Amino acid sequence: MSLPETLHKLVTAAGPSGYEQAPAAVFREAAAAFAEVSYDSVGSTVARVPGTGDGPSVAVVGHIDEIGLIVHHIDDDGYLWFTGVGGWDPIILVGQRVEVATRAGRIAGVVGKKPIHLMRDDDRKKVPQLKDLHIDIGAADGDAARRLVRIGDVAVIDAEPVELPNGRYVSRSFDNRLGCYVALEAARLVSEAGGATGDVFAVAVTQEEITFGGARTTAYSLEPDIAIVVDVTFATDQPGIDEKELGKHRFGSGGVLNRGSTMDPQVFELLHAAGEEEGIPFTVSASARATGTDADAFHISRGGIPTGVVSVPLRYMHSPVEMVQLDDVDNAARLIAAFARRLRPDIDFKR
Incomplete structure (x- = not known):
């Protein structure tokens, strides 16, 4: 399977939490081919596939942000000092190429630290911290760097998808452009099949990696x-993972x-039945x-929203080499679409 064009565009558009405009634009362009698209002041997007009757509305939600870096100081030698946007293992950043998003466009840089040759024996054994790392954009001095980069500019690792x-x-950024792509595909499949009894929304929310901000506001509105x-x-x-702790969710096993x-028990049972009866592979996890x-934001919004979670198995999360098997992505979208199309108008979630 080749990487779908929309998914390629999503993962290569830089968009750390709070700065998601580029991937959001990709999502909106793709959704406009089959749905009514709207978006809000937080940057979240809703693509509506109208229902055919009085059935329940379903929001299929992925988060459009990724982890990144934000510049908080530019020193007089032209180095950029940063902190993480979202959760980083700092060792992953050492020696990486990055692209910094500035008002003039993207600027290339590298993440540097003191060379191992100059470190004391005790320091060599320590894991680096973010405060020990800097971004070098090749600037001659601080004034030159400040002409290019401003405090609050963000950066992502520069990494193209590899087959x-x-x-x-x-x-990078499969977490969670995959979720947004699955939401798009599920809604597209519903539209292609003639719709569901109620509205189906493909939703790309912002700021999941830091506050759940987009989920909170979209669930409410x-x-x-x-x-x-x-x-x-x-x-x-993946080596080092204990299935006794996490369950068995291997590549090729579906969503x-x-x-x-x-999680709402009836939503889970309906998802489970859709997978079983349609012959779509899946596994089950417990929380x-x-x-x-x-x-965590949706299920307690307003008076409560019956909520389920469908996840895609991923290796090497929060790194530039996040790995996925594409048939798991396809099967997750198919299962959600089947779930949406099987919903009865008279369903009642009170319990």
């Missing part, structure tokens, strides 16, 4: 009858349905508390 065998790809949050989860066929304390996804 591997067995329908697998690596890229859209007020769907049901929310299906799509995110990534840990593929368990992962979350079942747990904050006893919060999910760490936008579902």
